[in-house]
Amino acid sequence: MARAKLDEVTKIFTEDDGSEVVAVDDVTLDIDDGEFLVLVGPSGCGKSTTLRMVAGLETITDGEIRLDGTVINDVPAKDRDIAMVFQSYALYPHMSVRGNMSFGLEESTNLGDDEIAKRVEESAGMMGIGDLLDRKPSDLSGGQQQRVALGRAIVRDPAVFLMDEPLSNLDAKLRAQMRTELQRLQNELDVTTIYVTHDQTEAMTMGDRIAILDDGELQQVGTPLECYHRPKNLFVAGFIGDPPMNFLQVTNEDGTLIDHSFEYPLPPQVASAVEGTDSLVLGVRPEDIELEPDQSRADDHTISATIDVVEPMGDENVVYLRLADGATVARPDLAEQDAAEGTDVNDAAVEGSDDAKGGIAGESRSTIIATIGGMQHFDDGQDISIRIPPDAIHVFDADSTEALHNRTLQDADAVPGI
């Protein structure tokens, strides 16, 4: 068990043609003893590179990584007392499960054979793979291989666990199951863990804290709910939450948000927070939008819209709405950023998957998404009003993308971690 600290860590890759790519830019993170930190971000954001630097699999261009106060920049991977679970599991195919699990102990400790055997059986029991010990990895299912990979890390009893998208090769059901199991296990073992994923659901549900990375830069570190309710900028707001937050491009005229199809007066304290910034983005989460079928009850905070598609989920309906006159929901700032990203995605290959939930920019933004109770019924093509409650709005500076105002939480104290 240990406290891990990343201090202004930077990683620059030099390409074959001599050009330099900044994969990780000045990242500072402090991970407490026993904490479960999730590094999350889209493909190519540098999260895997960060993890690999902690592991010692990549050199550190600049900055320091400390483990319990000791700088480990120049400590080789084999001496770092760190165990890692890989996306591909990376089991040794020629060894039995027992061989896979005892390998690390044989290589990194002086323990006797009996002690190693005892520890392996203990950990295998904990992972529920006690009866698979004499099988080869090729005889195991994906889920079982995943357990062996975890068991191989656990048996080492390392200072830090690193996990690089360990669940992404499992099917959806097994993934949800392993998610809870991993949390239970981490609680039980109380080992400092850094977990990399591109899946915001995993980040939200598993982490004590999550760190959101984009384009090599740390966007925000905080508890899941903090990041959800108090995003620091447009990127975090759009990345965390599924379906994602809705954004409307607006201009600020003396405390009123203006778009060519609507005007939205801001409450006084929000108006003062955004004073002096003309170009703004109004953000609202799908679950905060209220649908008002009776258009005669429209007020200052309603916008007329047409229902495009309703996706019934059972417990809730996801409603896709088109705003009247096709109001501007575009986000040119992020679209630009996305286009630029395309050229310098350097560790996308390492991270493997590109179905990041954060793909908010670059696509058509003329649709607003609202989630409503499963018992409310609407028809496709119906004209209605949508109400955006003033206490649920987020306002961002369209140029700097910083959050100027986050929603008010009446019961902030009742929500732990905010």
Place this chain on the structure above:
Amino acid sequence: MTTAPPQETDSTSSDGIRALPLRTAGYYLLLLGLVVFYLLPMETGFMTSIKTAVGVRESLPFLLPGTDLSFQIPFVEFDVDTMLEQTTDEKWRDAYDTLSRGMVNSMLFTIPSTILCAIFGSMAAYGLTLVKWRGQVFVLALFIAGIFIPYQAVIIPLTELYGFIDLQYRLGAIWALPFLSEERHPTILELIITHTAYGIPICTVLFRAQYQTMSWEMIEAARLDGAGLWRIYRRIVLPLSIPMFSVVFIFQFTQIWNEFLFSVTLIRSSVDEAASVTLILGQLGQAIEGTDFPLRMAGAFVAAAPTIVVYILFTDKFAEGVRV
């Protein structure tokens, strides 16, 4: 029916031959033709090798001793007594007696060279593929260039080199040890070194092809598990390359065993103490009175036997290795 896949004939085998589609029959006919085509030279060689001098003169090469073609049905003249009269195992005995000395010599340099090539090739490939360091590409280029150096280009430098080094003189004390002789073993050692050096590049490339398909994450996992460079090779990479070792063993063994040019260059004469099997085989059955074909044929079989044994020994793993 003619387009039906061959498997279907199995399920309808109750119909017997009538169910055999024309196409399948065609395949079998073609296969039979190929079998004959490939085996006929072997068969001819074997038939010749068991014939007496008279037998060679009086029967067609590919027929049994004492057999001749005729123009009357059944077109073959065959007589058991004549056959026995014209059959002999003498040539095989002769060939074995003459070649056994060379076989031992060839074994003495082929086996160590094969093993050394495989081990060094595997280690070099590991260092060039699964370990990252600067200047790797340049070193790899040297290895690849090594494959393309023609034998003819090195024979003169080779004799010069060993003339200069003079293993017989420099390692003098070693040759005085029991079971070693000054006339024989220095040349054997020269051959071991030469064949090993010449075989390493191609072995490296073969192993490298396999190591490139190995999972990086697995190697990294081993590093994080606390294993160093050597331990990763010993415990992960080496066990996983056993099939490739079989491929390399078969390939290099055959290559070195059959090699002739280095033998001629370094051993020079078939009467030398260290003469290899290929060198002696070249002279076998050649005399002023004429060529003893049965002896040459028997000699060829005897000389080829070890390569066949090696194939049989490593077949299973070989099949696994070429699939990689």
